[in-house]
Structure formats: structure tokens, C-alpha cells
Amino acid sequence: MNDQIQEWRERVRRAASSGDALQPRGGGTKSFYGRTLVGDVLDTRAHAGVVGYEPTELVVTVRGGTPLAELEAVIAEKGQMLAFEPPHFGPTATVGGCVAAGLSGPRRLAAGALRDYVLGVKLLDGRGEVLNFGGQVMKNVAGYDVSRLIAGSLGTLGLILEVSLKVLPRPVAEATLSFELDEAQAIRRLNEWGGQPLPLSASAWYAGVLALRLSGAEAAVRSAVQKLGGTRVDDGEAEALWAAVREQTHDFFVGTGQSAGTAESALWRLALPSVAEPLGLAGEQCIEWGGSLRWLRSSASAEQVRARAEALGGHATLYRGGNRDGEVFHALPAPIMAIHRRLKSAFDPAGVFSPGRLYNGF
Amino acid sequence: MNTIHEALAPGEQEADFSGVDKVRVVEALARVLPAGALLYEAEDLRPYECDGLSAYRQVPMIVALPKTEAEVVAVLKVCHELGAPVVARGAGTGLSGGALPHANGVVLSLARFTRILSVDPYSRTAVVQPGVRNVSISEAAAPYGLYYAPDPSSQIACTIGGNVAENSGGVHCLKYGLTVHNVLRVRGVTIDGEVVEFGNHGPDAPGYDLLALAIGSEGMLAVVTEATVKLTPTPQLARCVLAAFDDVTRAGDAVAAVIAAGIIPAGLEMMDQPATVAVEDFVHAGYPLDAKAILLCESDGTPEEVAEEVERMRAVLEASGATEIRVSRDEAERLRFWAGRKAAFPAAGRLSPDYYCMDGTIPRKHIGAMLEAIEVMEGKYGLRCINVFHAGDGNLHPLILFDANQPGELERAEAFGAEILELSVEFGGTITGEHGVGIEKINQMCSQFTRAELAAFFRVKAAFDPAGLLNPGKAIPTLNRCAEYGRVRASGGQLPHPELPRF
Numbered sequence: 001m002n003d004q005i006q007e008w009r010e011r012v013r014r015a016a017s018s019g020d021a022l023q024p025r026g027g028g029t030k031s032f033y034g035r036t037l038v039g040d041v042l043d044t045r046a047h048a049g050v051v052g053y054e055p056t057e058l059v060v061t062v063r064g065g066t067p068l069a070e071l072e073a074v075i076a077e078k079g080q081m082l083a084f085e086p087p088h089f090g091p092t093a094t095v096g097g098c099v100a101a102g103l104s105g106p107r108r109l110a111a112g113a114l115r116d117y118v119l120g121v122k123l124l125d126g127r128g129e130v131l132n133f134g135g136q137v138m139k140n141v142a143g144y145d146v147s148r149l150i151a152g153s154l155g156t157l158g159l160i161l162e163v164s165l166k167v168l169p170r171p172v173a174e175a176t177l178s179f180e181l182d183e184a185q186a187i188r189r190l191n192e193w194g195g196q197p198l199p200l201s202a203s204a205w206y207a208g209v210l211a212l213r214l215s216g217a218e219a220a221v222r223s224a225v226q227k228l229g230g231t232r233v234d235d236g237e238a239e240a241l242w243a244a245v246r247e248q249t250h251d252f253f254v255g256t257g258q259s260a261g262t263a264e265s266a267l268w269r270l271a272l273p274s275v276a277e278p279l280g281l282a283g284e285q286c287i288e289w290g291g292s293l294r295w296l297r298s299s300a301s302a303e304q305v306r307a308r309a310e311a312l313g314g315h316a317t318l319y320r321g322g323n324r325d326g327e328v329f330h331a332l333p334a335p336i337m338a339i340h341r342r343l344k345s346a347f348d349p350a351g352v353f354s355p356g357r358l359y360n361g362f
Numbered sequence: 363m364n365t366i367h368e369a370l371a372p373g374e375q376e377a378d379f380s381g382v383d384k385v386r387v388v389e390a391l392a393r394v395l396p397a398g399a400l401l402y403e404a405e406d407l408r409p410y411e412c413d414g415l416s417a418y419r420q421v422p423m424i425v426a427l428p429k430t431e432a433e434v435v436a437v438l439k440v441c442h443e444l445g446a447p448v449v450a451r452g453a454g455t456g457l458s459g460g461a462l463p464h465a466n467g468v469v470l471s472l473a474r475f476t477r478i479l480s481v482d483p484y485s486r487t488a489v490v491q492p493g494v495r496n497v498s499i500s501e502a503a504a505p506y507g508l509y510y511a512p513d514p515s516s517q518i519a520c521t522i523g524g525n526v527a528e529n530s531g532g533v534h535c536l537k538y539g540l541t542v543h544n545v546l547r548v549r550g551v552t553i554d555g556e557v558v559e560f561g562n563h564g565p566d567a568p569g570y571d572l573l574a575l576a577i578g579s580e581g582m583l584a585v586v587t588e589a590t591v592k593l594t595p596t597p598q599l600a601r602c603v604l605a606a607f608d609d610v611t612r613a614g615d616a617v618a619a620v621i622a623a624g625i626i627p628a629g630l631e632m633m634d635q636p637a638t639v640a641v642e643d644f645v646h647a648g649y650p651l652d653a654k655a656i657l658l659c660e661s662d663g664t665p666e667e668v669a670e671e672v673e674r675m676r677a678v679l680e681a682s683g684a685t686e687i688r689v690s691r692d693e694a695e696r697l698r699f700w701a702g703r704k705a706a707f708p709a710a711g712r713l714s715p716d717y718y719c720m721d722g723t724i725p726r727k728h729i730g731a732m733l734e735a736i737e738v739m740e741g742k743y744g745l746r747c748i749n750v751f752h753a754g755d756g757n758l759h760p761l762i763l764f765d766a767n768q769p770g771e772l773e774r775a776e777a778f779g780a781e782i783l784e785l786s787v788e789f790g791g792t793i794t795g796e797h798g799v800g801i802e803k804i805n806q807m808c809s810q811f812t813r814a815e816l817a818a819f820f821r822v823k824a825a826f827d828p829a830g831l832l833n834p835g836k837a838i839p840t841l842n843r844c845a846e847y848g849r850v851r852a853s854g855g856q857l858p859h860p861e862l863p864r865f
Contacts, residue, residue, distance in 0.1 A: 275485040
């Protein structure tokens with residue numbers, strides 16, 4: 001075991017016995033996400049580098065502190081990509097932070113979420129034990145799927161030392177179309193298209209315009225472009241648009257989360273069934289993922305937003321801004337919350353790792 | 363924080379349920395279940411003594427056949443209160459003994475949960491009860507041009523509840539994913555009778571990803587009462603490329619070359635020469651019998667897309683040294699190509715009185731080395747093995763041929779299988795790709811995981827099932843068992859469902 005890991009193990013054990021908290025932190029690009037952070041920073045960037053990459057296996061194994069941009073550059077050289085298009089939110093984003101946050105970008109519409117691509121993790125748990133779960137192969141049902149549990153757990157179950165991710169070939173062809181549609185029309189069209197064998201790979205609706213990206217074989221993209229109509233967006237412009245949606249530098253997102261505490265600047269993330277009707281809440285929206293992801297800037301109260309999300313069969317997250325000392329994630333039913341507490345205790349009995357970041361109390 | 367679980371140190375040794383009082387459990391269950399939903403006489407219990415892995419048999423103490431979620435809740439509450447272990451069971455087609463009953467326990471059959479609650483083409487989802495057969499979902503969705511993608515070989519019989527428990531795959535998972543990628547929400551009941559939902563109808567749920575934990579948990583965390591599955595638009599067209607090779611390693615390399623070319627085939631299967639010869643005799647698929655190995659490489663999508671991809675596949679396979687390439691000209695020919703692959707298990711059954719199917723997964727680059735190692739093992743154990751692989755995802759199904767009536771053959775087959783699994787772990791792979799650990803591969807879990815990792819699994823189980831009553835003794839070996847492992851090899855398996863295709 002290398003010296004860095006040994007040092008971290010000892011640090012975790014000391015923290016566990018003294019009752020101190022630690023917060024694993026990579027580039028700090030997603031520190032805004034989740035509840036207010038506490039504990040001493042454990043800088044994960046000391047443990048970086050691609051451990052193994054064989055393009056023909058469609059798997060890359062990488063240390064948690066590796067810059068996300070570096071990983072993406074390495075696999076791009078072989079014509080491959082992280083199909084879930086994770087947001088970076090800054091040049092210093094790390095792979096460990098990306099997996100811990102569990103966030104996916106525009107391509108999640110068709111390719112699936114980050115958790116779908118996690119094949120294995122090496123975790124330093126709250127006892128100071130180094131544990132391996134999953135592996136480097138696509139199909140693996142030995143033991144519980146702890147790797148996917150770690151995805152999106154926001155550093156509350158341990159420190160991600162290493163992760164194996166499935167990668168995919170970059171599509172041969174892409175094209176973006178735009179359509180002038182109101183919110184309800186856009187939702188309807190997206191769901192209708194979703195039921196047809198079309199190579200959809202991303203969607204974003206904002207201010208009466210729906211942008212739709214198609215990816216796949218040349219022939220498939222060409223025939224879909226003909227079939228769907230709309231206006232073809234220039235390739236350079238399209239690339240900039242999807243990058244802006246992914247990184248939240250798009251006009252809609254600019255200004256969100258700037259002045260914490262004011263309701264108008266808060267950014268809500270509503271994850272809903274794709275067919276859910278228009279929200280009917282005051283404010284502005286950007287809709288992604290075929291209708292299932294609705295970004296909202298609204299003067300509505302937290303209670304109103306959460307109640308509406310729940311009524312539509314989904315949940316709401318206070319993504320940026322607002323009060324980060326209160327709960328930012330949707331309330332859990334009591335039996336589910338009890339399981340969460342016991343899982344936290346299973347991996348981190350002393351509550352060393354990022355306490356309170358996910359929910360108050362653990 | 364919670365110190366109870368620390369003190370319990372779950373998973374040190376096998377739990378002892380010998381004190382469970384059958385009369386009390388029967389009486390308590392009779393109060394919560396309607397007549398005909400409770401079996402406890404020896405002759406009624408016999409049909410439940412095994413699942414698809416018939417080498418392991420155990421008559422349960424009691425079988426409960428609830429029909430509603432409220433009845434499931436009531437059964438679990440009774441078992442929880444009286445400390446009786448519970449083994450949930452779907453169609454009983456599993457290949458790893460995951461539904462093997464407990465001598466002092468209750469088999470909770472979900473066989474009466476057979477309703478498809480909704481099929482919604484607009485949201486492309488279906489809500490189904492756990493006892494719905496896998497293929498029934500696709501049949502119900504077909505009028506809308508949709509289907510449920512995971513297609514385990516037993517799909518005409520296996521049920522979605524069992525698919526969730528095992529994270530079942532099939533021949534198309536390289537492109538379309540496993541059960542975990544195609545189930546959006548699971549509703550279930552924990553051992554203390556709480557109704558819980560993991561995942562939801564949207565893209566994700568708040569908090570930890572309990573859905574991912576529940577899928578593939580082999581009935582150890584909760585009992586499924588309902589699932590929402592994703593439906594996928596049916597591809598307009600599929601065509602299959604058959605490529606022959608005069609060398610197994612070259613065939614293995616061709617698999618890597620297809621992937622390296624940026625192609626994700628809808629299916630990518632490999633058979634060695636003994637396998638093609640065995641099936642040709644049986645189904646006359648027209649395979650080139652002089653080839654050392656063949657690949658079946660499928661493309662699906664729009665006609666334009668398929669034409670483009672098939673040409674790319676052909677170019678890569680030619681460059682990889684294929685001695686012959688055929689592209690299916692019509693649906694009948696495509697199905698004939700597949701018929702041979704799907705007949706591999708019954709063909710093995712014709713060659714030999716018994717066979718033992720393995721399920722390791724390895725990185726693709728080791729396929730050639732694994733085949734060579736298996737050839738050496740054939741000599742070592744004096745048994746033949748025919749090899750069929752889900753090559754695209756490195757999932758191997760070597761079929762070890764033996765005759766249980768010949769003294770020593772079963773033991774040699776088991777040792778042969780165990781060596782393949784341990785080599786899979788050495789190659790950086792896993793002991794089970796899609797059949798589950800169950801009881802069959804529980805000892806090999808000791809080779810794949812450390813004590814600390816096994817302890818972590820037990821704590822995960824305890825987070826859902828603190829009393830350890832759901833399917834005890836499966837999937838995760840106790841530390842005691844691992845300490846003993848080395849000489850203790852579990853006995854092998856034959857298939858009790860000869861009518862089902864297995865691939």
C-alpha cells in the first residue's frame with residue numbers, strides 16, 4: 001500500500017477515535033452542492049493518475065485525485081468518452097469528486113447516468129480499511145453493488161481512492177436541431193420521440209426553444225435529421241450550447257447561487273417522470289433529459305417547490321444557493337431514512353466522513 | 363453513533379435457526395393468510411426443494427403463497443417476530459441456488475403476483491408485479507413498438523422479481539445494459555414489514571442509491587412486490603455477422619478489434635469448435651465446422667444504420683484474420699445463426715449425461731489465455747469442456763461435461779469449475795457475471811473478497827435486515843466458512859428445466 005494511503009488510513013483512524021470530521025475534497029468545484037461542509041479538508045489530489053486503461057476493454061481505472069479533464073483527454077485520444085458527460089464546474093474538478101457528486105450531463109438522456117458506468121471502487125472507509133468492490137468487468141454480480149452506492153454519496157461513506165468506469169466510443173456523427181415550442185409542446189414532443197427508434201442524445205428547452213442533439217452512425221443521424229425537421233444548428237454553435245448546458249454557463253444558469261440566501265438566486269433541480277406536466281410555478285426554467293430534469297429559478301417557497309415535485313412523482317433538490325444549513329435534498333420516508341443511517345454507520349460508524357453533507361444528523 | 367452493529371459483528375458464523383417452532387409459525391401465518399396460501403405438509407413442500415440448481419435440495423419448513431402486498435407484509439412480520447428465516451422465490455429458474463429453501467424457514471413464493479399493472483407507451487415504462495415473466499413484459503409492450511431489453515436465456519419462464527434479485531443479463535447487455543440499467547423503481551417490503559420504495563419514476567431518487575443495492579441482492583435485503591421497468595423502442599432491423607477463425611486466440615483478438623473500432627454490437631458471442639460441432643449435430647445451423655472458433659456479431663437499428671455498421675464489422679473481422687464471413691440475408695437466416703448459439707446447453711445435454719455451467723467474467727483480452735488454460739484443465743481433470751462466451755462483455759459459460767454415475771466425475775467437475783472461477787479472479791474478473799452467487803459459488807466469494815470486504819457486505823445486509831432473516835447463508839460467506847474453505851467444495855449442478863433454452 002502506498003505511503004499516501006497509509007497516511008490517510010492513520011488520519012481516518014485518529015479522527016474516528018477523537019471524534020473529528022474529515023471532508024474529502026478534490027478541486028472543490030462541487031463544494032456548493034449538498035449541505036454546508038464541515039471537517040478538516042482531506043485533499044484527494046495527492047493520489048492521482050490513470051492506473052489502467054485498455055480501450056478494447058472499454059474500462060478505465062483511475063485514482064480519485066486525477067483531474068477529470070486529464071481523464072477525458074486520455075480517453076479522447078482513443079476516440080472514447082465518459083458517456084454520462086459529467087459536469088466539471090471548473091478546471092480543477094477531479095474524478096473522485098465527480099463520482100462522489102454523482103452528477104450527469106446532457107447525454108444522460110440516452111446514455112444513462114454516472115452510476116450506470118461505475119464498475120468498481122476502491123474505498124477508504126471510516127474504520128481506515130481499504131475495501132474493493134465491483135471490478136473492471138461489465139458483468140459482475142458477486143456481492144452487493146456497493147460501487148454504485150458510493151456514486152452520489154457525497155463523500156459520506158468514505159474516500160474514493162480509485163474507480164473503474166465503463167467508457168464508450170464517441171459517436172461517429174452528431175447533429176443538433178432546434179424547434180420553437182412552448183413548454184407543454186416540448187414535453188409532449190420529447191416523450192413522443194423517446195418512444196421511437198431515434199438516435200436522441202440530449203435535449204434542452206429554454207425560453208421557447210427546444211434544442212435536440214442526435215448522435216450515432218452517419219446514416220442514422222442523417223435520416224433522423226430529415227425525419228424530425230426543425231432548424232439545423234451550426235456544429236460549432238451546437239458544441240458551445242451543449243458545453244454551456246453541461247457546465248451551467250448557459251444564460252439561464254448565470255447568476256444562480258451567487259448571493260446565498262435570496263430565493264430568486266437559488267437554483268432548484270427537479271427530477272420528475274419525463275411525462276410530468278408543466279410545473280406551473282413562478283420563475284424561469286430550463287428542461288433537460290427529455291423532460292425528466294427541470295431546472296428552476298423561482299420565487300416560490302421551498303415548501304411549494306417540494307410539494308409540486310412530489311405531486312408530479314419526483315423530488316426536488318436545492319441545487320445552488322438558498323439556505324445550505326437546512327435540508328437541501330428531498331425528505332426521505334422514515335423507513336428509508338433509517339436504512340440510510342444504518343448504511344452510514346456500516347461504513348463510517350464514528351461519523352468521520354463529511355457528516356451532514358447529505359442530510360442533517362449523519 | 364450506532365454501536366449495536368459493531369457489537370454484533372455480523373457474518374462471523376452461520377446463524378442457528380434450529381429453535382424455530384414450526385407449529386407456532388404455521389398457526390401465526392394461518393391467521394394472516396387465506397386458505398390455500400399456506401403449505402406445510404411434506405408432500406406439498408417437495409416441489410419447492412430446489413431451484414434451477416438441482417444438485418442442492420432442501421425441503422422447506424413452510425411455503426407461503428401470498429397474493430397481496432398486505433399479505434406479504436403480514437407474513438414478514440410473523441417471521442420477524444418468531445425469528446424464522448425467509449427465502450423469497452420467483453419461478454425457481456435461478457442457476458446458483460439463490461432460492462434454495464431453509465430447513466427451518468419459510469419459502470415466500472411470489473408466484474401469485476402475476477399482473478402487469480400498466481404499460482405506458484408515452485412514458486415508456488411498465489409497472490409489473492414480481493411474478494410477471496420477463497418475456498410477458500416485452501409481449502405486452504410490443505403493440506407500441508417497445509420492449510424490455512434484458513433477455514436472460516430463461517426469459518420465457520423467469521420472473522422480473524427474480525431478475526431484480528439476480529441483476530440478470532442476457533445476450534444484448536453490452537449495448538442495452540443489465541437489469542440494473544433497465545429497472546427504474548422497485549417497491550418492496552423489509553423483514554420488519556415496512557413497505558419501501560427504491561428509485562422512482564423519474565431519473566433518480568434522493569439520498570443513497572438503494573435501488574442499485576437492491577438489484578442483484580439475491581433476496582437478502584427486501585422482498586420485491588412491484589417493479590417499474592424502462593421500455594426501449596424496438597429496433598427496426600437486426601442483422602448478424604458470422605465470422606469463422608482458424609485459431610481461438612485470433613477470434614479473441616477479433617473481439618477486441620471490433621470494440622477498438624468504436625463498434626458496440628447488439629450482441630457479440632463466441633463459440634469454440636467443440637461447441638459448434640455439438641450444436642451443428644443438433645440444430646443444423648450451418649456453422650463452418652472446420653473453424654476453431656466462430657463469432658456472432660449482431661447489429662441493430664435503422665436499415666441505414668445497420669448497413670453502415672455491418673460493413674464496418676465486416677472490415678474489422680476480415681482484417682482480424684477471419685477465414686470466412688457470412689452476413690444474415692434475412693430474418694430467417696439471422697435466427698438460424700442464433701439457433702446454434704442458443705442450443706449450446708441442450709447440445710451439451712445430448713453429448714453427456716450431466717454438465718456443469720460456469721459463469722465467470724474476465725477482461726476480454728484474456729479470452730484466448732482462458733481457453734488455453736481450460737484445454738489444459740480438460741487433461742488434468744479428464745473431462746471435456748465446450749465453451750460458449752458472451753464475448754462482448756467477457757462473460758464465459760464453459761460447460762463441463764461429466765457423468766454423475768461414474769464415481770469421482772462429479773467431484774472432478776466441481777474441482778474443474780472451481781479452478782476456472784479462481785482463474786477468472788486472477789485475470790482480474792469475477793466468479794459470477796450474471797447467475798449470482800447463491801449457494802453454489804459462496805466458497806469462491808472467499809477468493810474474490812477480503813475479510814474486511816465480506817464484513818462490509820454483512821453490515822450492508824444488517825442495514826436492511828438487522829436480524830439476518832432474509833435468505834440467510836446465501837451470497838455472502840461467513841468468515842467461519844471462508845476459514846474452512848479450501849477442501850470444502852460445493853457439489854455441482856444440473857438443470858431441472860430442460861425445456862428452457864440456456865445461453
